[in-house]
Amino acid sequence: MSDPSSDFLAADWGTSNLRAWRLSAEGKVLDVRRFPWGVAHLQPGEAARKLKDEVRPALQAQELPAILCGMVGSAMGIAAAPYADCPAGGAELAKNLFKVDDLTAIVPGLRCTRPDGYLDVIRGEETKVLGWLALDAKRASGDHVLCLPGTHGKWVLVRDGRIHHFMTCMSGELFALLNEHSVLKTGAAPSDEASFAEGLEFGAADGPLASRLFTVRARMVGQGLEGGKAASYLSGLLIGDETAHLPPLLGLRAGSVIGLMGEPALCDLYAPALKAQGLTVEMADGEAAVIAGLTSLRKQGAKA
Amino acid sequence: MSDPSSDFLAADWGTSNLRAWRLSAEGKVLDVRRFPWGVAHLQPGEAARKLKDEVRPALQAQELPAILCGMVGSAMGIAAAPYADCPAGGAELAKNLFKVDDLTAIVPGLRCTRPDGYLDVIRGEETKVLGWLALDAKRASGDHVLCLPGTHGKWVLVRDGRIHHFMTCMSGELFALLNEHSVLKTGAAPSDEASFAEGLEFGAADGPLASRLFTVRARMVGQGLEGGKAASYLSGLLIGDETAHLPPLLGLRAGSVIGLMGEPALCDLYAPALKAQGLTVEMADGEAAVIAGLTSLRKQGAKA
Numbered sequence: 001m002s003d004p005s006s007d008f009l010a011a012d013w014g015t016s017n018l019r020a021w022r023l024s025a026e027g028k029v030l031d032v033r034r035f036p037w038g039v040a041h042l043q044p045g046e047a048a049r050k051l052k053d054e055v056r057p058a059l060q061a062q063e064l065p066a067i068l069c070g071m072v073g074s075a076m077g078i079a080a081a082p083y084a085d086c087p088a089g090g091a092e093l094a095k096n097l098f099k100v101d102d103l104t105a106i107v108p109g110l111r112c113t114r115p116d117g118y119l120d121v122i123r124g125e126e127t128k129v130l131g132w133l134a135l136d137a138k139r140a141s142g143d144h145v146l147c148l149p150g151t152h153g154k155w156v157l158v159r160d161g162r163i164h165h166f167m168t169c170m171s172g173e174l175f176a177l178l179n180e181h182s183v184l185k186t187g188a189a190p191s192d193e194a195s196f197a198e199g200l201e202f203g204a205a206d207g208p209l210a211s212r213l214f215t216v217r218a219r220m221v222g223q224g225l226e227g228g229k230a231a232s233y234l235s236g237l238l239i240g241d242e243t244a245h246l247p248p249l250l251g252l253r254a255g256s257v258i259g260l261m262g263e264p265a266l267c268d269l270y271a272p273a274l275k276a277q278g279l280t281v282e283m284a285d286g287e288a289a290v291i292a293g294l295t296s297l298r299k300q301g302a303k304a
Numbered sequence: 305m306s307d308p309s310s311d312f313l314a315a316d317w318g319t320s321n322l323r324a325w326r327l328s329a330e331g332k333v334l335d336v337r338r339f340p341w342g343v344a345h346l347q348p349g350e351a352a353r354k355l356k357d358e359v360r361p362a363l364q365a366q367e368l369p370a371i372l373c374g375m376v377g378s379a380m381g382i383a384a385a386p387y388a389d390c391p392a393g394g395a396e397l398a399k400n401l402f403k404v405d406d407l408t409a410i411v412p413g414l415r416c417t418r419p420d421g422y423l424d425v426i427r428g429e430e431t432k433v434l435g436w437l438a439l440d441a442k443r444a445s446g447d448h449v450l451c452l453p454g455t456h457g458k459w460v461l462v463r464d465g466r467i468h469h470f471m472t473c474m475s476g477e478l479f480a481l482l483n484e485h486s487v488l489k490t491g492a493a494p495s496d497e498a499s500f501a502e503g504l505e506f507g508a509a510d511g512p513l514a515s516r517l518f519t520v521r522a523r524m525v526g527q528g529l530e531g532g533k534a535a536s537y538l539s540g541l542l543i544g545d546e547t548a549h550l551p552p553l554l555g556l557r558a559g560s561v562i563g564l565m566g567e568p569a570l571c572d573l574y575a576p577a578l579k580a581q582g583l584t585v586e587m588a589d590g591e592a593a594v595i596a597g598l599t600s601l602r603k604q605g606a607k608a
Binding site for chain 1 (some may be wrong): 348374387417420422423425458459471473474475476478481482485486487506509510511512513514515516517518519520521523525526528542545546548549550552553
């Protein structure tokens with residue numbers, strides 16, 4: 001991967017967005033650009049052309065080594081980089097970097113068997129988790145959990161500095177589907193804190209989710225719940241189900257510490273939900289983490 | 305309600321379908337017609353016109369008393385019949401019949417507070433449950449549970465001959481949404497028994513549903529699960545979550561008896577799921593039940 005002391009191009013290239021940096025060998029940000037070219041919006045072959053014709057020139061990085069993470073490593077992106085298996089830390093990820101050409105590498109996604117016995121996959125979050133580990137030495141040993149909420153949110157268990165397993169939770173997609181296309185649709189965005197809190201509490205109850213969800217409809221019909229209040233209640237139900245029932249599967253209990261990384265608007269919903277379960281929430285900066293992760297992998301890859 | 309010994313018109317008029325019978329005072333079927341006029345397909349005012357201009361003439365019932373149940377009693381149908389409150393048996397339903405005109409009455413829907421504290425509503429199923437009670441004297445005392453699977457499935461607890469409470473479970477709608485509009489969409493109908501059984505087992509596990517659902521995607525990506533197999537696995541997950549986690553909320557345990565009433569294709573999925581939870585399943589005939597329920601309410605309404 002050429003001179004390990006040179007600047008390099010780093011990119012977090014997901015389904016919806018692309019952020020790219022020119023970084024020093026030590027991970028110092030020398031330049032940054034954001035582009036609206038999430039791979040979901042690109043035609044086959046377009047991602048590779050955008051990288052060469054637009055992203056590299058914009059960061060004066062035509063001849064620099066590049067390391068990319070996220071869905072750019074899927075069939076929708078530049079190429080389908082194979083998944084590596086858990087447990088995996090920096091060494092395993094670096095060993096499995098997928099070389100697109102002499103200058104360009106893509107971080108592999110990860111595959112694991114979850115504690116409940118099911119298979120799961122991530123692509124992009126592994127790099128953030130690696131950076132999150134690199135940014136605090138206390139996480140190098142023992143068990144640590146990071147929650148990354150989103151359309152397909154991830155809950156990642158790190159053990160002794162390596163990603164041990166993780167669980168994807170599609171609460172974000174379920175919310176959008178139900179709020180836009182189901183009998184529960186509200187025609188509104190969430191807008192009411194009290195209704196969200198009520199949903200959180202009900203979402204944490206037992207019983208099938210499909211039954212708890214119908215209380216949105218019953219309250220629309222029976223109590224006139226509507227619009228942004230109904231949307232907040234629905235959002236609370238889904239996040240309540242997730243934050244009450246997932247942590248125990250990762251060994252968390254009241255008093256445990258959990259990292260939380262994501263869009264501020266989402267973290268504002270998840271932080272009180274996690275605290276309501278007795279967890280101690282440590283906010284984490286996603287941009288700093290992905291930069292640290294890519295820098296670490298660039299170093300290890302260059303040595304390899 | 306005119307002469308209680310006369311024939312009468314009875315109709316089960318739901319969101320998608322309309323079945324109408326000319327019945328003797330004792331509930332003997334003298335004639336039957338099916339129409340494709342579920343209230344979801346009708347314009348405002350159309351249901352009342354269809355009843356007068358098409359349904360009554362087709363059954364030679366222009367001057368007969370009529371009793372209707374189902375979503376025809378909502379704002380989408382002929383008129384919004386108010387909900388009655390649980391607990392409610394035949395007497396309470398008959399007392400709350402909603403008179404549209406001198407000849408025509410609509411059975412009220414029911415509203416209850418569920419065992420988990422949430423509000424719920426039904427409209428149409430109350431009449432089937434009443435008929436199910438009338439068809440077997442052993443159900444007149446003690447607790448009995450009837451499961452009516454569907455787009456919005458219902459689980460009804462009867463205590464001493466009256467509907468005590470119930471829970472709606474929207475597994476059917478969730479399946480359609482996810483299979484057609486989500487990242488889990490398969491482009492196929494369920495077609496594989498083994499995949500369904502596997503989904504059932506995984507659906508019964510702990511943890512947030514939104515996390516267990518993502519195993520469909522992970523298995524598509526990681527193991528090549530696709531088409532009808534993936535759809536069956538998804539269907540199994542949702543029905544597994546429902547049948548494993550709802551019965552305990554209604555006091556059912558291994559060895560309990562549960563009634564099952566619905567479309568044969570759906571009952572074929574729910575019967576093995578309920579049996580896998582150790583329940584003893586008693587199949588029930590929905591058409592016989594709605595006829596018995598409407599006949600019983602017609603008698604009690606005519607007396608009132």
